[in-house]
Amino acid sequence: MHCADPGCLKACPAPGAIIQYANGIVDFHQENCIGCGYCITGCPFNIPRISEADNKAYKCSLCSDRVAVGQAPACAKACPTGAIQFGSKEQMKDYAAKRVVDLKSRGYDKAGLYDPQGVGGTHVMYVLHHADRPELYKGLPNDPSISPLVSLWKGFAKPLASVAMAAVALGSLFHYVMKGPNEVSKELEDELEKEDQ
């Protein structure tokens, strides 16, 4: 869902395994993942999954690679009926507002945008015919929030566990040295922001 306040990222003990880009995409980097599955617990939408093949966590990347070079995610590009749209958050909220007006005019009084504030809003949003009952849609949570246990983990348990993470951190450092940072370059980010405007 690419939350503004991602539960997966909060829960993740492995530095560099989950990264939130300035454009809002929350991306998993499997080379840093330790397969602990905490992201699954942390996610109020039950999205990430651990692969049986390599024991790493995976989820939709919103085609961060395509977006980074100014292209729409593959699903939006391929969708023949325009059910999936892609743009900046503001553009999409404007688009959604129009859709909601249209749906209301067709008798869906409770139509609305699903952009739950419990996670600071999301970057995958849905226009729902019955926004008052998101659970109708494959069990979308009504008011998702990050589990208090994840906050607890952040506050107390994580510092204690950090020793155990040292090896992983070293691994990350090694990766950093070898491959460079897992970041979108400043230039690209600026460019993307410009495009968004």
Next chain:
Amino acid sequence: MTNHWVDLKNSDLVIVMGGNAAEAHPCGFKWVIEAKKDRKAKLIVVDPRYTRSAAVSDFYAPIRAGSDIAFLGGVINYLLSKDKIHHEYVKHYTNSAFLIDEGFKFEDGFFSGYNAEKRSYGKDTWKYQLDKDGFAKIDPTLQDPNCVFQLMKKHYSRYTPELVSKTTGTPQDAFLKICEMMAETAAPNKTMTICYALGWTEHSVGSQNIRTMAMIQLLLGNMGMAGGGINALRGHANVQGITDMCLYSEVLPGYLSAPTDADVDRKTYLEKRTPKALRPNQMNFPQNFPKWFTSLQKAWYGAAATDKNDYGYDWLPKKDGAYDVMAIFERMHQGKMNGFFCQGFNPLASVANKKKVGDALAKLKFLVVMDPLATDTSEFWKNYAEFNEVDPTKVQTEVFRLPANLFAEETASFTNSGRVIQWHWKAADGPGESKSDIEIMAGLFLKLKEMYAKDGGKLPEPILNLTWPYRIANKPSPAELLMEISGKALGDVFDPKDKTKVLVKAGEQVAGFAQLRDDGSTSCGNWIYGGCWSQAGNLTARRDNSDPSGLGQTLNWGFAWPANRRIIYNRASCDPAGKPWDPKRAVIRWTGTAWAGNDVPDMRPDAAPEENVMPFIMNPEGVARLFAPALAEGPFPEHYEPFETPLDRNPFHPNNAKATSNPAARVYKGDMETFGKAKDFPYVATTYRLVEHFHYWTKHSMINAILQPEQFVEIGEQLAQEKGIATGDKVKVRSNRGFIKAVAVVTKRIKTLDVDGKKVHTVGIPIHWGFKGVAKPGFITNTLTPFVGDANCQTPEFKAFLVNIEKI
């Protein structure tokens, strides 16, 4: 489609009935979404199942499979009795005012002229009254009891909302709501479009299903308008091209009706097919038939076709009976065929009554399958346990498989539902020894020609005289073929008004069918494609999507037949004076000197409105037919039950058992006995396609097989409860012809209907499985379907038959 895909976006009301565009045509359905988004259009879906199209509709109503004419006839009654029609349009542009023969009758379910023994009609009374000049008599006041308008009104007065609901199972209030929504488009500046597909064609009354809707569109004034028309959504890539090019026996390319035994010579043949105008001043465009036909003969026989030998008329096959797919398999089943060529066709899976088809194939001496895939048909002789229970030792048929290329493995053209011919480019080479269909056919032809030349034989001329002007004889290129189809001048073609003016020089490509001649000076492989490859080059390869009209009229994208016209009958988008009914969606208009606008006018360009040249130029009367004698089962569509009906009578003719099902449909000896009765098979079954699969192709593709892993059938909750079936249970579905086994899906999307005083349950059966491919093997759904077709085109009744279901 009378209109085209993009034009769907111009509609105010989209009807999806007899189809499920959201799933079966997702790319085209985009334009329905655009109409909803940008025009605030409404979408109505009428279907036995609550489909994915229904899921995005504004209004959905259920209907019993096979009762569409009852529904649509009810709409006609509503429009006429509430006077919600486009009066000017109906008066001027249809045959509503025409007087019909006084002997014409409709009584007790039959029209006048019925011959029960032959199961067909003599049409002596289905005709216009003519005056002394041979023109049809009309009554512009529409009051004469024998005028089409009054006869139609009387015919459909029986289609009351009560009887409609009783027959269709559609709740009366839902039916009336839809009538009301449709009626709003009688306003000159409102249009309704209809998207239908095999859910209308695959019935024993298929042609009449579509015709009933065409009548509604005429009454509402929606034909020829942007956002209107009658739109058949074609399923198979290039099935439109196949019909245009006549890959079936009833017609020659361009819908020229094929010669029969009765057409003893060219003169007789042409006279029967070249009509005289039935009203003064009409274009009567089919008067050009001899030009189209002669040009076709020249395209086939070249220099060998001369006026001395009737341009090779005697070399053409003359039909001595029916040669449609049902007739072919009937003949094969009777052991009257030795060999069968099966090109891009999987009849074991796609023709009704799989057992009959399999038995028929087993009686052949040889079967040749030209296909990119190892089809079920190519292994009809092999035992696949219960999926294909045969004993190979009992099958003598020798089977040859010729691997053919797929469309993406050749550079050629496609014609889409909207009649737009589009050139496409090769994406990859075919694997292994596969060859293009053209190359395979060319090889066969050259070999046959060689054999005829050497050994002679009965009537060798059709083969020996066939012109073969291709650069590489055993590999004609699609470009050469499209040029031949489009047509060229063999000698100089002169302007008929000025005999000194040369329109096309010898050897040049013609600009369109208007330049074709009946004196052998032109050749054209398919007149409707005339001009698609002109002197300007291959117009089908154009990819300019500029749209100055804003209506999606991209006239420089590909080439639409006929004459690059995107909306046919577009003259009807203007009032009699030539002003667009809806100026905001003007397709064409009379400029004062000519017809012009956002499309190629479907009218003689200089025909001033005062000349009263009417828009339906392909009819000798110039107007559209609300009364259409061409159809086999009657000039007005009438509701008949499917051949397997859950009712014991036709609710419209409860006291005439002979009028239960289509009285003019052909039923072969022995097939009547294979129809099941409601007491043994109480449930209505209907077949359909899923978005994850394409026909029987994608069961050969792993990714599609993963998306829809196993054969299933859908039933409603009430039936599930009665039969103790839960989702996931394995069930056996039987018809009188065989059974299939599948996983049950219990769904709210299929409702039990109240029909003629009883509860009618529907069983939904997707078609995509078989015993060949990478998908989990399944049963061929057409094991269940009945071997009976529409009376006009013999399309089998795949969409409404009877089954029983039990848990196993």
